[in-house]
Amino acid sequence: MAILARKIKVEKPKILISTPLFPPQAGGPATYSKILFEYLPGRGFEVSLAKFSSISFLPKLLSHLAYFLLVVLKSIGADIVYAQDPVSVGLPSLLAARILGKRFFLKIVGDYAWEQGVQRAGITDSLDVFSKRSEGYPLLVAVLKRVQCFVASRAERVVVPSRYLKNIVSNWGIAEERIVVIYNAAEQVKVLDSKESLRKRFSWSGPILASAGRFVPWKGFDGLLRVFPRLLESYREARLVLIGDGPDRARLESLAARLGISGKVFFTGRLPRKEALEHIQASDVFVLNSSYEGFSHQLLEVLSLSVPTVATDAGGNAEIVEDGKSGLLVPPGESGPLLEAILKVLENRRLSAKLSRCGKERAKEFGGERMLDAITKLLFS
Structure with a gap:
């Protein structure tokens, strides 16, 4: 039976960041995870990573099982598990956190079910409509909607990078007071050549x-x-x-x-x-x-x-x-x-x-x- 997570006051909390991507891979989760990994230690955290990309070479079902086991192993010494999406890393991270009694936080940067529905199932609803509608979708899309809502509803806090996304996630049925808007940081980039x-x-x-x-x-x-x-x-x-x-x-x-x-x-x-x-x-x-x-x-x-x-x-x-x-x-x-x-x-x-x-x-x-x-x-x- 799952052990409920409890808030543990420790001098130097240990946080596990579970992420689908990490540099040199491109993408928002990769950049964000890298910033946390490099700078949170200077703010009193011990930081470790569980990268889905490290096992993505495995067949699909096997890779998800392997990732769950990876997160369980890395969560043993952690106080907090912070997942960077609600499905591919979110679900195994939530399960690991619940089993081991760890605090669980979730970052959401988009609606994965909608994105997959548009690409693979011919969904034509706008995201605003999709986020409010709960029935009438193909099985794959319906399952993904349930998974991301399940994971978000069990996170201690859900972090989103915009007020727009806060509205979308609240349409899933997540209480607004549990959704925190924290804007992503922009790395100041410089191209050397004119x-x-x-x-x-x-x-x-x-x-x-x-x-x-x-x-x-x-x-x-x-x-x-x-x-x-x-x-x-x-x-x-x-x-x-x-x-x-x-x-x-x-x-x-x-x-x-x-x-x-x-x-x-x-x-x-x-x-x-x-x-x-x-x-x-x-x-x-x-x-x-x-x-x-x-x-x-x-x-x-x-x-x-x-x-x-x-x-x-x-x-x-x-x-x-x-x-x-x-x-x-x-x-x-x-x-x-x-x-x-x-x-x-x-x-x-x-x-x-x-x-x-x-x-x-x-x-x-x-x-x-x-x-x-x-x-x-x-x-x-």
Whole structure:
């Protein structure tokens, strides 16, 4: 029978961070876990890691069993287990914590059931609708919804990186007072080469638009491709650079061909972080055309590079970008406002310079110290 977790006051709490990703892998959980691993020891914690990536080479069912055993072993000496998603690492981490009587905290950065439903089960509901609806979904999606709700409901506290996600998780039936908003930190990134030298290295000329992310439906790459021919009417030398990879890549390349813009659109594939940032640094406008974002760590990185940014006001984007100051916000799924915003940045040098300057300053507001102060206070509570 599970032993209920109890709050243990110790001088130097031991925390186990269970995470699906860790550098050199890319992604928000990897970056966040790395920051905690490196900086929490300076705030009075002993920190250890349980990385799902360390056993992901195993067959699927076997890898989940192996990960559960890994978390159990690493939890024995821990006081707190802090899981970085509610399903793949969250469920085994919760079970291990309950068995061993450890405090359990959970980080949620998105709705995994919805994401899988959109990719694999043809779900067309928006996330806001999906988070409130409990019936009528395929078995896989229904199971994933139950799992993430089960894990979240049994966490001592659920940490989310935006007010938007707090609303989503509260729609699952989790009490609002148990959901804590702690904004993710932005690492201040610096590309050593200048924009001009990078463009020379890449043999780029003319206006360059960049976008990056996983090629999945809600990232809006198809909408950006459909807008691009209209941009070419004003800027014939413009190019669109798409950084990343994913299940939609073949479909997006086919769409570019049908639109007759294949020679103007460059799919870089997945790049190491430094190279991806160099491509973004060399661009004139960065576009985030997503219809859903819990909290975009990538958006913070782009702002810190002083690259003028156009983003949708979907999800947590509006909590990062101050429209007209640190970036331009447009409604998701609307091509007219998206094109208009891109043209504004390209045509108005004063506006472009303002967005660059204010974007960099805005990114600094999401500092690591503030995030670490908040998580330290929460875990010591």
